Amino acid sequence: MFAFDFTLTYDKISLLFALNVAILGLAGIIASLKYMDIYDFKPKIPYYPTLIVFIVSMLLIPGVRDWFTFLFLWEIMTLSSYLLIVYDYPEEKAKNAAWKYFVTMHLFDTSPLILAIVIYYAVTGTFNFVSFADYRDVIVLLMFIGFAAKAGLFPLHFWLPDAHPAAPSPVSALMSGAMVELGLYGSIRILQAVNWSVSPWIVNLILVMAVLSMLAAIFSYGIQDDVKSLFAWSTIDNMGWLYLLVVAGLLGASGVEKGISYYVLAHGLAKGAAFMTTGALLYVFGTRSLSKMKGMINADQLTAGLMIASIFALEGVPPFNFFLNKLNVIKTLLTVNTTLAYFVAIEWVIAFILFLRVIHKYILVPDEHPRAMRKTALNIAFSVILLLVLSLVSQFIANYIWVRW
Template sequence: MFSIDNTSLLFALNVAILGLAALIASLKYMEIYEFKSKIPYYPTLIVFIASMLFIPLVRDWLVFLFLWETMTFSSYLLIIYDWPEERVRNTGWKYFVTMHIFCTLPLVIGVALYYISKGSFAFAPLSGTYATAIVALFLVGFAAKAGLFPLHFWLPDAHPAAPSPVSALMSGAMVELGLYGSIRILQAVNWSVSPWIVNLILVMAVLSMLAAIFSYGIQDDVKSLFAWSTIDNMGWLYLLVVAGLLGASGVEKGISYYVLAHGLAKGAAFMTTGALLYVFGTRSLSKMKGMINADQLTAGLMIASIFALEGVPPFNFFLNKLNVIKTLLTVNTTLAYFVAIEWVIAFILFLRIIHRYVISEGKPEAKRKLAGSITAGVVILLVLSMVSQFIANYIWVR
């Protein structure tokens, strides 16, 4: 029922690192909530982390589905942690319903068909009458969790609603498990599917990236900004899936490396939003304009997190994004050029945000001094972002 390979180990490592950083950052961050929540934060957070840790390790679809639902329910509880806010409650309801219609339901039907086809829930090669239907159902369910266009509509609201350490876990680990599930079901059919499935994934991935590009410039909520970056990066990852379906080699390795680098960078970015909220008491970029003049440490973490997320050396995410382009060049040069141009545009847009809000004129009022535990959580992830490639290489070779 349980097994570990290179892919599952890197996905689990990503969860473990982000989970530890989230727990550290939460120690002081949760002080911003001045009410007594109905949701027990730390027990729920631990269940959330544990379910995500076990998902990459199971080799039984029924157990996988149980852990998947545990992850979904615990994440829902954490999203609605700030329950006095009606907006938060509505966002949680939207997330929960969306996940069960577009994610859990297709997976339940797919697992049932899998059992009918195989007579077992164990991971195994898949072929026969139901193979295409099973793959399609699984991919829909996993794409919904990954926030792939047009099933992305829940993500820009749900991730900002949760406490920032939870947002880091959701954007840096949970959505990526949707990609992990996609890898496992594609392994079952030896990365061979109907052309219409390949084309559908391709269109969804490209539209995810375009939707993010058109959304970056209109965001004022810093957490929504980084939520759209998650949608963008899921587009990148699913284009790697497309490359694998078109015959490119080394795709599973490339995806696993990208997941670890993205998880660390995205975790740092969302924990930095927690630092901003802790220090300035707002998520509005316009209200924090000129933040470097009020708190250089917090502003510095913001700049570093953006650089890590956009793949600026010395952060190793640069190598992973470059590998996507190199892989796409082997199967479709047009896609490779598109991804490269999108990368440049996204970086320019984020650089504009730095100049407009971080190092611009103005001096927002700092309500608190940044807590050491929040700083530690962000710094740990940023440092690991500089060596993620070496970590991934060491694990993969072993």
């Protein structure tokens, strides 16, 4: 008989992860009401029911306290996200991206998690979240591989730049702003079970994958023409930042769980705003190509303004609170490895410069006048503005929950 107790319990960590999902889910539903008009085929997949299942599964995952239910909800999240990626089935790129995602998730995500949970059950006699010591490195490594694949950490990132752009933009916002972060949540829970103590080679493995994720993003930013691919690479970049916080925790830094939770909320809001803005661009201009929207501010000032604001929020420009979260990563790394702290600071500056180039090259071009197919949908604009406003106060929200819960 299985030894597990299904309960939903939200502590301060899981509540911040779930809050991020809830906000993005609400914004995604609101944005979808008009955005879905861009699809002119008869859908094979019921969009809203599938979207609701996707959101609910992500809301429940942080609340469970046993790996059996966790894995069940994890698979529901994976399957529903797969269906949403392939929603635009007449588009060959969507079908290919969805297939790559489906295969990758079951080879490198679900399979390692299943094997890890089987060993975990054999060692502990329960599926419940409990501390353990036997086969510590084996279980942690397998779970790390599974969660890193979902988070899009290098070299398991290869599915992400195709899958996130293929999905409808509100879904892209949820995938990049909420789903991949749940890989971090799973990593926190398994590391709590071993008291944040693993062999040095695992720490070095996570460190190398995180750094390579950030470098891969830096080298990819400048060659992106697809606006959704641009923000997808930013997700890979930020996963590197978050897993460096994990490394800091494994090296003995304090306050890492708080730092990750705060970062997840701030990143989720900013990334959600960015992808919702790509939805506005698609709705107005009918393309994802930045070169075809060159000089967009001359055709649609509102959408162009939202794009600039979303980039500033995502790159941690004050007064957006993501600045404080990125600063905290550097501050935390300084306590364990100054070289890493300097690397992250320099990478932050380079990424910001590359995104400023996007603003200059594609948005603020006075002599270009792209053709707008329609005006910005107010519900899409509202979703972006809502997320941007919350990005200004995310630190206060997180502080209130962390102190009060």
